[in-house]
Amino acid sequence: MGPTIKELRFMISRVKKSPLSIMGLAITSFFIILGLLAPVLAPPVPPPMGKEDPFMIWKDTNIPALERMKPHAPNFIHPFGTTEQSYDIFYGCIWGTLTAFRIGFLVVLGSLAIGLLIGSIAGYYGGIVDELVMRFTDIVFAFPTLILAMALIVALGRSIDNVMLALVLVGWPSYTRVIRGEIIRVRQEDYVEAAKAVGCSDLRVITRHVIPNSIYAVLIMASLDIGAIVLYAAALSFLGLGAPTGYADWGQMIALSRNYIYANISDPMRYWYVFTIPGIFIFTFVLGWNLLGDAFRDILDPTLRRR
Amino acid sequence: MSNILEIEDLVLRFYTYEGVVKALEGVNLHVKDDETLGVVGETGCGKTMTALSILSLIPPPGKIEGGKILFKGREKTIDLLKQNEAYLRSIRGKDISIIFQEPSAALNPVYTVEEQISEVFLQHRKEELARKALEAIEKDIQSVKGGLKGFIYGFERKIYKRMVEKPRSLSLRFLSRIPVVRRFKRRLKKEAKKETIDILRKTEIPDPERVADMYPHELSGGMQQRVVISIALACNPKLLIADEPTTSLDVTVQAQILNLIKKLKEEFESSIIYITHDLGVVAETCDRVAVMYAGNVVEIADVKEIFKNPLHPYTKGLMESIPRPGKDFKAIKGTVPSMINPPSGCRFNPRCPEAIERCSIEKPKMIEVEKTHFVSCHLH
Numbered sequence: 001m002g003p004t005i006k007e008l009r010f011m012i013s014r015v016k017k018s019p020l021s022i023m024g025l026a027i028t029s030f031f032i033i034l035g036l037l038a039p040v041l042a043p044p045v046p047p048p049m050g051k052e053d054p055f056m057i058w059k060d061t062n063i064p065a066l067e068r069m070k071p072h073a074p075n076f077i078h079p080f081g082t083t084e085q086s087y088d089i090f091y092g093c094i095w096g097t098l099t100a101f102r103i104g105f106l107v108v109l110g111s112l113a114i115g116l117l118i119g120s121i122a123g124y125y126g127g128i129v130d131e132l133v134m135r136f137t138d139i140v141f142a143f144p145t146l147i148l149a150m151a152l153i154v155a156l157g158r159s160i161d162n163v164m165l166a167l168v169l170v171g172w173p174s175y176t177r178v179i180r181g182e183i184i185r186v187r188q189e190d191y192v193e194a195a196k197a198v199g200c201s202d203l204r205v206i207t208r209h210v211i212p213n214s215i216y217a218v219l220i221m222a223s224l225d226i227g228a229i230v231l232y233a234a235a236l237s238f239l240g241l242g243a244p245t246g247y248a249d250w251g252q253m254i255a256l257s258r259n260y261i262y263a264n265i266s267d268p269m270r271y272w273y274v275f276t277i278p279g280i281f282i283f284t285f286v287l288g289w290n291l292l293g294d295a296f297r298d299i300l301d302p303t304l305r306r307r
Numbered sequence: 308m309s310n311i312l313e314i315e316d317l318v319l320r321f322y323t324y325e326g327v328v329k330a331l332e333g334v335n336l337h338v339k340d341d342e343t344l345g346v347v348g349e350t351g352c353g354k355t356m357t358a359l360s361i362l363s364l365i366p367p368p369g370k371i372e373g374g375k376i377l378f379k380g381r382e383k384t385i386d387l388l389k390q391n392e393a394y395l396r397s398i399r400g401k402d403i404s405i406i407f408q409e410p411s412a413a414l415n416p417v418y419t420v421e422e423q424i425s426e427v428f429l430q431h432r433k434e435e436l437a438r439k440a441l442e443a444i445e446k447d448i449q450s451v452k453g454g455l456k457g458f459i460y461g462f463e464r465k466i467y468k469r470m471v472e473k474p475r476s477l478s479l480r481f482l483s484r485i486p487v488v489r490r491f492k493r494r495l496k497k498e499a500k501k502e503t504i505d506i507l508r509k510t511e512i513p514d515p516e517r518v519a520d521m522y523p524h525e526l527s528g529g530m531q532q533r534v535v536i537s538i539a540l541a542c543n544p545k546l547l548i549a550d551e552p553t554t555s556l557d558v559t560v561q562a563q564i565l566n567l568i569k570k571l572k573e574e575f576e577s578s579i580i581y582i583t584h585d586l587g588v589v590a591e592t593c594d595r596v597a598v599m600y601a602g603n604v605v606e607i608a609d610v611k612e613i614f615k616n617p618l619h620p621y622t623k624g625l626m627e628s629i630p631r632p633g634k635d636f637k638a639i640k641g642t643v644p645s646m647i648n649p650p651s652g653c654r655f656n657p658r659c660p661e662a663i664e665r666c667s668i669e670k671p672k673m674i675e676v677e678k679t680h681f682v683s684c685h686l687h
Contacts, residue, residue: 213416
C-alpha cells in the first residue's frame with residue numbers, strides 16, 4: 001500500500017471520529033448539491049417574468065400591480081414567498097448558493113494567491129524586502145476592513161465582480177502575515193538547511209520544502225474564511241453596495257426586506273419569511289464552513305493530527 | 308598524498324545589532340585525501356560555522372571577509388569562496404555533503420524517506436538515471452507491439468533520449484509541468500527509487516523497501532540518522548562533513564552509527580571532517596584532530612599524539628574534563644568569551660591556568676613543534 005493511500009485512510013478515520021467534522025462536511029456537501037442542482041430545483045423562468053441571466057431572480061408579474069410592492073407569504077407558486085417587488089425567494093435562495101460559493105472560493109483563492117506570493121518572498125528573503133512588504137501590509141491593515149471595501153466598491157462601481165475584487169484587495173494582508181510568520185519559522189529548520197546542503201535552488205527550497213510545511217495554518221484559515229467572506233459580501237449587499245437589485249444573492253435578498261423587518265404594532269412578525277429564510281441560508285452556510293475548517297485542521301496538518 | 312580541502316585564513320563575521328561578532332578569525336585547516344579530521348572544541352567556538360563556510364551556507368547576517376577555501380574538485384582545484392551560486396549548488400550534496408546534528412530536525416516531516424533521498428539523485432544524477440530509464444524502456448518496447456502501450460513507450464523513449472542528450476532542455480522542463488504528460492517522470496522516479504533502496508541497504512537499514520515509504524516521525528532516532536547519512540552519501544561525495552552526528556543519540560546507537568560511518572568511509576573512499584565535542588568519539592574515529600577555541604584553531608596533531616602529548620593548555624583542559632572513574636574531573640574555569648569583544652592577544656588567556664604576561668598582548672602564531680604537530684601558544 002502506497003504511503004499516499006495510507007495517509008488518506010488515516011485522514012478519513014480521523015474525520016469519522018469527530019461528529020462536528022461530519023456535520024460540517026454534511027452541511028457543505030448539502031450546499032454543493034443544492035448549487036449543482038439549481039437548474040433542476042429552480043428552473044430559470046423565461047422572459048418576460050425572468051431575465052436571460054439565470055442569476056437574476058424572476059418577478060411574478062401575475063400579482064396585481066398594486067400588490068406587487070409588498071412581500072407575499074409562502075404559497076404553492078412561491079414556496080418561500082416573495083419579497084418586495086415580488087421577487088421569488090425560493091429561486092433566489094437556491095441560485096444564491098452558487099453566488100455564495102463563487103464569492104467565497106474566488107475571494108479566498110485570490111487573497112491566498114497574493115498572500116502566498118508576497119508572504120513567502122518577504123519571509124524567505126527577509127531584510128529590506130520583508131520590511132517594505134510588511135509595512136505596506138500594515139498600512140492596508142490600518143483601514144477598517146469593511147469601510148475600505150466599501151470605498152473600493154464605490155470607486156470601482158457596483159457589481160458582484162467588484163465586490164469580489166474589493167474583498168480580495170482588503171483580505172490578502174492577513175494571509176500575508178500568517179504565511180510570512182510560518183515561513184520564518186520553517187526557514188530556520190534544519191531540513192531547510194539540509195535541502196540547501198544537497199544543492200536545491202531557492203525556488204525549489206521554497207516550493208518543495210518551505211511552503212508544504214507552512215501552508216497548513218493558512219489552508220485552515222482559508223477554509224474558515226470562506227464563511228466570513230460570505231458574511232462580508234452579504235453585509236455589503238445589505239448596505240446596497242453589493243449585487244444589483246434582483247440578483248440571486250442572499251445578502252441582496254435581505255437588503256430587499258429591509259423595510260419589512262418590523263411590519264406594524266399589531267403584527268410585528270408578519271413578513272418574517274423575507275429576512276428569515278435567506279438568513280437561515282447564510283447562517284447554515286457559514287456554520288458549515290466553520291465546522292469544516294476545524295475538520296481540515298484535524299486532518300491536514302501532519303504535525304497536529306497525530307496527537 | 309595531497310589535500311582534498313585547504314582552508315586558509317578564513318575570517319567570518321556577523322554584523323548584528325550588538326556589534327560585530329568575530330566568529331572565525333583566521334582559521335587554517337587542511338584535510339588530506341581519505342582521512343578523517345576531527346574538529347573539537349566547546350559549544351560556540353566556531354566548529355559548525357567552519358563547516359557551513361565550506362558549503363557557503365552561512366546564515367545572514369554572516370559574511371566571509373577573507374581567506375580561501377581550496378577544494379580539489381573532480382577536475383581541478385577551486386576556491387569555493389569565489390564560485391557563483393549555481394556552481395556551488397552543483398557541488399553541494401554531490402562532492403561535499405553534510406550530516407546534521409539532529410536527525411529528526413534534518414528530515415522534512417511532510418515527505419517520505421524515499422522522496423527525500425530521491426531528491427538528491429534527481430538533483431545531481433539525473434542524466435545517469437535517464438540513461439537507465441532509457442534502457443528499461445528499450446526492454447519494454449520489445450515486449451509490446453503497437454497499440455496504446457506501444458505509443459506511450461515510443462513517446463517515453465523520445466523524451467528520455469532527449470533527456471540523456473540535453474538534460475537542461477527547455478521543452479522538457481515545460482513538458483514536465485503539464486499534467487498527464489508529466490507522468491513520463493515516473494520512470495525517472497522508479498530508477499531513483501532503486502538507487503534509494505540500494506543506499507538504504509548500504510546504511511544497514513533493515514527492510515529498506517518498507518522504510519522507504521515511511522515518514523521521518525515513524526522512525527527511531529538511530530534510523531533517522533541512518534537516513535540522513537544515506538542522503539549525505541547518495542552521490543558518493545569526496546568530502547563528508549559530519550556535524551556532531553551522534554550527539555543526540557543514545558550510547559549504543561552512537562556506537563553503531565560510528566561504526567557505520569567508518570565502514571562507509573572505506574567503501575566510498577571519502578574524506579571526513581568530524582565535528583564533535585566528545586573526545587572519546589575522536590579517539591575512536593579520527594586520524595588527525597584540530598582543536599578550536601573561540602574562532603581559532605589552537606592545536607592540530609595526529610590523534611595518538613594529541614592524546615599522549617597535548618600541548619595547548621586548552622587541549623589539556625579538555626582532556627582533563629573527560630570523566631574517568633576514580634578520578635575527580637576538572638572543568639575548565641569560565642566560559643567561551645563573547646565574540647563581539649574577544650580578549651586581546653591569545654583568546655584563551657583569561658581562562659588559561661598557565662597564562663603569562665605576553666598572552667594578553669600578542670596573538671600567538673601557529674608553530675610546528677614536532678612533525679605534524681602544530682600549536683599556537685606562547686609557551687611553545
